[in-house]
Structure formats: structure tokens, C-alpha cells
Amino acid sequence: MSIEWYLVVSALVFCIGLGGILTRRNPLVILLCLELMLNAANLALVAFARANGNQEGQIFALIVMVVAACEVAVGLGLIVAIYRRRLPIDVDELRELQG
Amino acid sequence: MAEVFFFLAAIGALAGALGTVLLRNPFFSVLALVGHLISLAALFLLLRAEFVAAAQVIVYAGAVMVLYVFVVAYIGVGEEPLRGATGSTLRWASVLFAGVLLIELCIAFLGTGLTILGEEGRGYFNGFGSPAQMGRLFLTDFLLAFEAASLLLLIAAVGAVILARRRTGLEAARELSVADLMRDPQYKGTLTEAERGTMLEAGGPPHR
Numbered sequence: 306m307s308i309e310w311y312l313v314v315s316a317l318v319f320c321i322g323l324g325g326i327l328t329r330r331n332p333l334v335i336l337l338c339l340e341l342m343l344n345a346a347n348l349a350l351v352a353f354a355r356a357n358g359n360q361e362g363q364i365f366a367l368i369v370m371v372v373a374a375c376e377v378a379v380g381l382g383l384i385v386a387i388y389r390r391r392l393p394i395d396v397d398e399l400r401e402l403q404g
Numbered sequence: 405m406a407e408v409f410f411f412l413a414a415i416g417a418l419a420g421a422l423g424t425v426l427l428r429n430p431f432f433s434v435l436a437l438v439g440h441l442i443s444l445a446a447l448f449l450l451l452r453a454e455f456v457a458a459a460q461v462i463v464y465a466g467a468v469m470v471l472y473v474f475v476v477a478y479i480g481v482g483e484e485p486l487r488g489a490t491g492s493t494l495r496w497a498s499v500l501f502a503g504v505l506l507i508e509l510c511i512a513f514l515g516t517g518l519t520i521l522g523e524e525g526r527g528y529f530n531g532f533g534s535p536a537q538m539g540r541l542f543l544t545d546f547l548l549a550f551e552a553a554s555l556l557l558l559i560a561a562v563g564a565v566i567l568a569r570r571r572t573g574l575e576a577a578r579e580l581s582v583a584d585l586m587r588d589p590q591y592k593g594t595l596t597e598a599e600r601g602t603m604l605e606a607g608g609p610p611h612r
Contacts, residue, residue, distance in 0.1 A: 306410045309521045311447065312513050314414045318421045318440075320506040325425035327498030333430050333476065337437050340468075341421050344444055347456075354533075355451040355525040363453050363533055364546050370459060371553040375560035377468050381475045382567035388479045389570075 311352035319345035330395050332387070336380045343373045410450055416443030431481050434472045441465040451525075453533040 322341030354362025420440025
């Protein structure tokens with residue numbers, strides 16, 4: 306399989322994740338869609354690493370996974386804090402920080 | 405044979421991604437994302453990234469998704485209502501935006517002069533992407549990134565605990581000021597007060 310096919314799958318997954326972030330209102334699902342976008346980037350990185358015969362892209366993908374895990378921990382902590390304060394779990398309702 | 409596996413994994417990954425976005429119930433969204441991650445690990449294996457694939461299944465589809473399932477179970481699965489401030493026009497605009505981005509990415513792929521993209525990939529050697537190679541790179545060329553990642557994980561763990569901790573303990577504590585001690589006591593502690601009722605009442609109003 307040529308590398309282009311992997312890149313097309315990566316672009317599709319990225320755009321699906323982007324559409325999800327823009328349309329969904331549950332912050333938990335928005336975090337899931339963010340994971341989709343990060344994974345699409347990971348797939349592109351690993352595909353380019355294979356194309357160049359160079360493992361540094363795979364190192365980059367592993368670091369992206371670490372960052373994604375951190376983002377999940379903090380994001381889920383925020384969602385739990387929102388739930389404890391009896392606020393609605395809906396990003397349209399949580400507009401106090403909106404400018 | 406690789407083509408068959410590629411198309412199976414790609415269809416799985418795309419179906420998982422669509423399920424994550426389109427399913428109304430957050431719990432099913434999480435399960436769809438688990439399917440997506442496992443399909444993506446298969447794609448990583450086809451790209452000869454063994455260690456990344458293993459880490460994807462163990463760390464991502466295992467640990468991180470368990471965290472998601474716990475939070476979904478904790479906050480309850482509320483079906484997202486269809487109405488809302490963001491009307492259908494904004495929804496269609498966002499779908500259009502995602503479509504435009506996809507077209508732009510495809511133009512970028514087709515328009516590049518990189519001949520390398522049309523090939524299977526070059527420079528493959530025995531042990532490419534194996535845990536030994538990854539570990540060697542992490543501890544030599546990418547030591548700074550490795551240490552920064554460990555620091556980032558520590559900060560994220562502490563931050564998550566601080567964000568999600570129970571705050572009721574702080575609110576219950578009552579603050580005593582000097583004025584409370586200086587003002588006239590309501591009960592002087594004489595016998596006539598004690599005769600008015602039980603000893604518990606003579607002790608003063610119940611403090612919470």
C-alpha cells in the first residue's frame with residue numbers, strides 16, 4: 306500500500322473529529338473528538354516515518370500520546386468539577402468565560 | 405494481503421470515528437472510540453510501528469478509555485437534546501467547514517511533488533519500530549523530550565487531583581473572629597438559667 310492511502314484515512318478522521326467538535330455540545334464528547342484529531346495526526350506522523358524509513362516520527366507519535374493522556378486527565382477533572390457544582394454539562398450553557 | 409488488512413482496518417477506523425461523532429449516547433461514543441483506536445493500532449502495525457501500536461492498545465484503548473468510562477458512569481448518560489442555542493444553521497456551517505478542510509487537505513496531498521508518497525516506504529530494516537529501537541532513541545537523541553513528557557504527566561496528575569477534589573471540607577469550617585469572643589455572652593452561667601430547662605439547653609444554643 307502506498308503511503309498516500311494512509312494519509313487520506315488520516316485526513317478523513319481529522320475532519321470527522323473537527324466536525325464533531327464543532328457540532329456536539331457535551332464536553333465529554335468534545336474531548337473524545339479531540340482524541341480523534343490527535344490520533345489522525347499520529348497516523349500521519351507514523352505514515353511519514355515509514356515513508357522516510359526514519360523512526361523519529363514514531364517518537365513524535367508517542368510524545369503526542371503522552372500529551373493526549375495529560376489533556377484527558379485535566380479535561381475529565383474539569384468535567385467532574387462541573388458536575389460537582391451542579392452546573393449543566395453543556396458547553397453552550399457554560400458561557401461565563403465568554404468574552 | 406496487506407491491502408485486505410489495510411482496507412479492513414481503515415473501514416474500522418472510519419466507522420469508529422463516525423460512531424464517536426454521531427452517536428447520541430456518550431457511553432456508546434466511548435465504545436466507538438475504543439473500536440477506532442484498535443483499528444488504528446492495526447494500521448500502525450501495517451506501517452511497521454510495533455511499539456506505537458502496542459502502546460496505543462495498552463495505554464489508549466486500555467487505560468485512557470477506562471478513565472472515560474468511569475467519568476461517563478459518574479456523571480450519568482444524559483441523552484443530548486437536539487434543540488439548543490446552536491441552531492441548525494450553525495451545525496450545517498460547521499459540517500461545511502469540516503468538508504472544506506478535507507478538500508483542502510486532499511488538494512495538499514495531490515498537489516505535493518513528493519514522489520515518496522506514492523511508494524510503499526523506503527529504508528525499512530530489521531527491528532524498525534521495535535521497543536529496543538524506541539528505547540534507544542528515547543534515551544539518547546530524545547532524552548529532553550522524554551524527561552519533559554515525564555514532568556508533564558506529573559503536572560497533569562496533580563492538576564487533575566486538584567481540579568476534581570471534594571471541596572465540601574473547606575466550606576464546613578466555621579471562622580471564629582475576635583468579635584465573637586469579646587461580645588457579651590448570652591448566658592452568664594448562673595443557677596437561674598440552669599433551672600429553666602435541661603442542662604443541654606443551659607449550655608447555649610446548639611452550634612453546628
